[in-house]
Amino acid sequence: DAGITQSPRHKVTETGTPVTLRCHQTENHRYMYWYRQDPGHGLRLIHYSYGVKDTDKGEVSDGYSVSRSKTEDFLLTLESATSSQTSVYFCAISEGGRDTEAFFGQGTRLTVV
């Protein structure tokens, strides 16, 4: 398996609190992504990064922010958690070549109560 680790693996938080999820890679891949997975929606891109301090929005970015201060770490922050953000969050990494696969982390199950 590619060296990609997400933390925490499970989290329960209250509505209105900020939450930060961490993705750590040891592959030195340029591209990192955050997806959320919900029944019937597949994997939807929240934000992605194409280098240190270089990030951009995906299709479901409202209510989320990201930061990448080092190649190996990509943080996803829910600024003020809402129940609609209850989901499974996956980080993925990719070399970013013309047609290279994405490797996924184990996922983080987040419940907002």
Next chain:
Amino acid sequence: GENVEQHPSTLSVQEGDSAVIKCTYSDSASNYFPWYKQELGKRPQLIIDIRSNVGEKKDQRIAVTLNKTAKHFSLHITETQPEDSAVYFCAAKKAPGSARQLTFGSGTQLTVLP
């Protein structure tokens, strides 16, 4: 942006039968089409992919076909086994530009009945 549609959303087959999952994409610039398998509670993992300059690719019991003109691609699993039961996702990616992100279909829950 790219839009990927996947059908069916659920599929049940008898063990030993074949299973086919179909995807269509909207952006003619897309040129990389991977398929991921996700077992219950696990991460998605790549099982096969195809580039736009290839029409078909096989790997043992799994094959993928691509029709660029019609903008659709399909996953074929032959001689299905219970361990093939999982959710399968198709995806599409285009190379140019800085994005290089995958757009996924909504997934197909495949159940292989013993």
